[in-house]
Amino acid sequence: xxxxxxxxxxxxxxxxxxxxxxxxxxxxxxxxxxxxxxxxxxxxxxxxxxxxxxxxxxxxxxxxxxxxxxxxxxxxxxxxxxxxxxxxxxxxxxxxxxxxxxxxxxxxxxxxxxxxxxxxxxxxxxxxxxxxxxxxxxxxxxxxxxxxxxxxxxxxxxxxxxxxxxxxxxxxxxxxxxxxxxxxxxxxxxxxxxxxxxxxxxxxxxxxxxxxxxxxxxxxxxxxxxxxxxxxxxxxxxxxxxxxxxxxxxxxxxxxxxxxxxxxxxxxxxxxxxxxxxxxxxxxxxxxxxxxxxxxxxxxxxxxxxxxxxxxxxxxxxxxxxxxxxxxxx
Amino acid sequence: xxxxxxxxxxxxxxxxxxxxxxxxxxxxxxxxxxxxxxxxxxxxxxxxxxxxxxxxxxxxxxxxxxxxxxxxxxxxxxxxxxxxxxxxxxxxxxxxxxxxxxxxxxxxxxxxxxxxxxxxxxxxxxxxxxxxxxxxxxxxxxxxxxxxxxxxxxxxxxxxxxxxxxxxxxxxxxxxxxxxxxxxxxxxxxxxxxxxxxxxxxxxxxxxxxxxxxxxxxxxxxxxxxxxxxxxxxxxxxxxxxxxxxxxxxxxxxxxxxxxx
Numbered sequence: 064x065x066x067x068x069x070x071x072x073x074x075x076x077x078x079x080x081x082x083x084x085x086x087x088x089x090x091x092x093x094x095x096x097x098x099x100x101x102x103x104x105x106x107x108x109x110x111x112x113x114x115x116x117x118x119x120x121x122x123x124x125x126x127x128x129x130x131x132x133x134x135x136x137x138x139x140x141x142x143x144x145x146x147x148x149x150x151x152x153x154x155x156x157x158x159x160x161x162x163x164x165x166x167x168x169x170x171x172x173x174x175x176x177x178x179x180x181x182x183x184x185x186x187x188x189x190x191x192x193x194x195x196x197x198x199x200x201x202x203x204x205x206x207x208x209x210x211x212x213x214x215x216x217x218x219x220x221x222x223x224x225x226x227x228x229x230x231x232x233x234x235x236x237x238x239x240x241x242x243x244x245x246x247x248x249x250x251x252x253x254x255x256x257x258x259x260x261x262x263x264x265x266x267x268x269x270x271x272x273x274x275x276x277x278x279x280x281x282x283x284x285x286x287x288x289x290x291x292x293x294x295x296x297x298x299x300x301x302x303x304x305x306x307x308x309x310x311x312x313x314x315x316x317x318x319x320x321x322x323x324x325x326x327x328x329x330x331x332x333x334x335x336x337x338x339x340x341x342x343x344x345x346x347x348x349x350x351x352x353x354x355x356x357x358x359x360x361x362x363x364x365x366x367x368x369x370x371x372x373x374x375x376x377x378x379x380x381x382x383x384x385x386x387x388x389x390x391x392x393x
Numbered sequence: 394x395x396x397x398x399x400x401x402x403x404x405x406x407x408x409x410x411x412x413x414x415x416x417x418x419x420x421x422x423x424x425x426x427x428x429x430x431x432x433x434x435x436x437x438x439x440x441x442x443x444x445x446x447x448x449x450x451x452x453x454x455x456x457x458x459x460x461x462x463x464x465x466x467x468x469x470x471x472x473x474x475x476x477x478x479x480x481x482x483x484x485x486x487x488x489x490x491x492x493x494x495x496x497x498x499x500x501x502x503x504x505x506x507x508x509x510x511x512x513x514x515x516x517x518x519x520x521x522x523x524x525x526x527x528x529x530x531x532x533x534x535x536x537x538x539x540x541x542x543x544x545x546x547x548x549x550x551x552x553x554x555x556x557x558x559x560x561x562x563x564x565x566x567x568x569x570x571x572x573x574x575x576x577x578x579x580x581x582x583x584x585x586x587x588x589x590x591x592x593x594x595x596x597x598x599x600x601x602x603x604x605x606x607x608x609x610x611x612x613x614x615x616x617x618x619x620x621x622x623x624x625x626x627x628x629x630x631x632x633x634x635x636x637x638x639x640x641x642x643x644x645x646x647x648x649x650x651x652x653x654x
Binding site: 131134135136137138152155156157159160162164166168169170171173175176180181183184187188189190216 | 395396399400403406407410411480481482483484485487488489490491492646647649
């Protein structure tokens with residue numbers, strides 16, 4: 064079943080332009096100049112029920128705007144969208160019962176109150192019966208490991224703790240679809256891991272679909288089945304995460320350590336030397352040009368191998384490469 | 394409707410998060426009432442009579458205490474909405490299954506109650522000490538009920554200004570104008586009774602008078618007919634403004650452009 068279907072979605076904003084300084088401000092007062100910002104330019108995509116879809120792009124790519132249109136907060140200037148069968152901006156309240164949202168940069172929990180109060184309040188807002196709310200809170204408390212945080216005023220929680228409560232709150236009414244806008248922003252590695260684990264568990268157990276925006280590629284790797292890469296309000300790439308890796312992660316990094324000292328000008332055919340140390344070398348090669356087999360045999364013929372590490376370049380680099388390609392194609 | 398009641402309750406608890414701040418802010422009623430006391434003492438003395446247009450000196454002070462309580466405890470809703478538009482947090486109030494206006498109504502009422510209570514307590518203590526007991530016990534319940542109407546009215550007007558934020562983002566100029574209108578045409582500094590007849594007639598027909606003058610005047614001369622006519626006036630304005638508000642909301646929501654993120 065299709066959870067989200069978007070075709071040719073467009074959103075433009077009018078922003079006032081003003082020259083620098085006081086003179087510019089005065090001029091802008093009498094002759095305002097407007098610049099049209101095209102935040103979303105003809106976006107089309109589909110998302111299946113239960114899918115984990117990543118929406119990746121740099122700042123200002125139109126990710127958040129798209130999410131805000133899909134939740135019904137913003138009205139698009141053109142195009143169609145259907146979320147769980149609703150047109151978001153026309154049926155915002157009906158849709159709200161079915162989806163959960165988290166905007167990583169803004170809190171939805173009441174700042175001065177303990178999270179449990181907001182949870183109970185959300186129970187009322189989503190018209191859940193009290194017994195269900197209670198059971199659900201107990202369940203989410205376990206899934207997100209927030210048992211000892213629930214009774215602390217939210218303002219006293221760390222960002223990581225708060226985010227876990229935020230995501231848990233968004234799942235209280237058992238939504239079919241979770242829209243997460245930058246859920247991992249500002250979090251440290253451990254806190255990110257915590258949130259991802261919980262989201263993955265919830266998705267597996269309840270079949271909730273997750274549309275997640277991020278500018279952090281590691282979110283994708285850890286969570287998503289499929290990725291859509293956007294830039295300047297347009298899709299520049301969409302595929303399964305595994306395909307993305309297969310296609311773009313052909314360049315490998317190799318680090319080797321030998322039992323004896325290596326030559327300063329260490330070089331092997333089909334590989335590029337990045338760094339040479341006294342006993343070790345760091346190289347890179349492309350599997351499309353040089354098979355790993357050949358690389359290994361060449362490396363071992365150069366001396367007695369003590370240690371070897373082969374790794375993929377970080378996904379960030381891959382995505383940067385895709386942006387680069389998209390720019391060149393224009 | 395249950396959810397709005399709950400929202401009200403949660404905001405009520407929330408407003409107690411910083412009790413020190415709550416009381417501290419209300420202390421401002423002391424200097425205000427002290428200044429009014431001095432000002433009107435001189436005025437009444439200069440006038441040479443104990444009564445001006447039906448109000449005695451103690452009545453005037455009690456009137457001003459109620460008017461100040463309403464003004465000081467009314468929530469700055471226009472500001473709340475326009476801040477939420479500016480920093481983008483309005484995204485959350487718009488994507489929950491509740492009516493945006495009713496949400497703000499419930500929470501702003503929840504914000505008001507304790508503030509009004511503390512203001513009224515501190516204000517009454519001072520005025521009582523300065524000029525003696527309030528004119529009539531009946532004033533309390535009648536004024537309390539019309540205060541609810543006053544805040545509802547304030548809600549409609551502030552929400553109206555707040556909705557302008559969907560388009561212009563910053564509404565502080567409108568808020569300033571609104572506040573000054575409430576000061577002058579609502580009878581916050583000078584009871585409307587002291588105005589010339591023609592100005593009184595204009596002021597009393599406008600919603601500002603139903604917000605401050607109505608309940609405050611009722612407090613010092615509480616009669617059932619006055620109570621009913623204040624309520625009726627409030628009801629008419631609330632109805633008119635609520636309709637306008639709903640229409641404006643529907644129209645403005647599609648203009649909303651969110652900042653940040």
